[in-house]
């Protein structure tokens with residue numbers, strides 16, 4: 001039985017028995033080599049579920065939208081499971097709210113080029129870290145690229161070049177907020193960009209406001225980012241968002257000790273809401 | 285963030301504009317003491333009072349720079365002296381990270397500084413302000429790009445683009 005068969009069979013059983021109210025997976029898209037996330041409530045739809053190497057979307061964030069209907073079943077790979085750990089740690093959902101069918105992930109492909117997706121090439125945990133049952137075995141994937149290689153590249157640039165580089169980056173942003181919408185850390189009931197009365201960020205699409213949004217987003221997800229790379233994948237304007245996310249993660253690793261967000265439900269290290277009396281002192 | 289080509293192209297009577305976010309309990313009192321002692325320091329600095337350095341929101345810094353300040357100074361109580369006991373410990377971590385992030389994006393380190401200044405350290409407040417003003421003066425105005433540069437404007441797609449955007453398996 002392939003993983004896909006197991007997922008279909010288990011989704012059907014879970015929905016029929018009423019153990020879960022909704023089930024989240026992927027269905028075939030309109031075009032070849034394309035899938036889209038699928039939320040089903042009817043066991044008869046279980047045969048629409050697919051699992052192949054083009055399941056590029058991370059599913060965890062969808063749980064937030066449907067959890068009010070009852071327990072949610074979903075397929076989790078490494079990134080999805082870390083997203084769920086994130087949501088539970090951030091108290092957006094409870095662990096009992098989800099039933100997780102784990103599946104090993106060989107890395108997903110870009111439907112246009114057939115190459116390994118950038119986020120998957122950089123992924124360090126392709127097998128689920130949290131699950132209720134596994135559909136198939138854990139699998140191997142090519143070793144992840146150097147975690148902070150991109151950051152080092154930017155850091156090697158001269159100050160004026162970095163300044164120009166990031167201004168050209170922010171000039172491209174159209175503030176669609178797709179990066180926020182897919183992110184399992186961005187679960188605020190009211191995001192600062194939507195806070196109309198406080199008016200944190202202007203509605204104009206210009207470099208100044210885009211920078212304000214971009215920097216704030218990075219500081220907000222800061223110590224919680226699970227490095228799933230979904231923001232960068234979802235960005236229609238190809239902004240190199242992981243260069244920003246990983247810069248913050250790298251500095252936190254250097255300054256406050258090694259850590260990686262959302263690896264287990266027990267380890268909830270979040271360097272920016274903790275402190276030590278003997279932290280690095282640069283401000284005397 | 286600043287663009288160097290413009291160096292030298294600003295008016296001779298340009299004065300740096302610095303905003304200082306000062307903790308109510310220590311630095312703001314220290315600044316007050318500097319005034320009581322009739323210490324002289326440059327008028328380039330605008331002091332804004334915040335309840336605690338732990339209340340310092342990174343967004344204030346971005347907004348200040350976006351809106352035309354040439355430098356930002358954040359001041360709070362010395363670690364261990366926070367009125368709310370732990371506020372500045374959190375601030376220290378956040379500002380360490382945030383300062384590096386701004387510098388990564390190309391801001392000169394001198395334009396965003398953080399200092400611990402107690403209520404008794406009127407002299408340190410004056411010296412800090414003077415040194416920040418001088419450092420920023422030496423750098424010149426912060427020349428942030430605020431609008432989308434005209435040459436960056438993407439072409440408006442036409443019908444042909446729309447057709448080309450449809451994957452081959454549909455048009456074939």
Ligand code: SF4
Nearest residue numbers: 173174176177179235
């Ligand atoms: S997804 Fe990209 S274009 Fe959209 S708001 Fe985020 S960074 Fe900007």
Ligand code: SF4
Nearest residue numbers: 183225226228229231
């Ligand atoms: S990589 Fe992007 S989408 Fe994923 S957790 Fe980090 S900020 Fe959110």
Ligand code: SF4
Nearest residue numbers: 186188191192217220
């Ligand atoms: S950008 Fe910030 S405020 Fe908006 S959803 Fe993400 S964490 Fe929340």
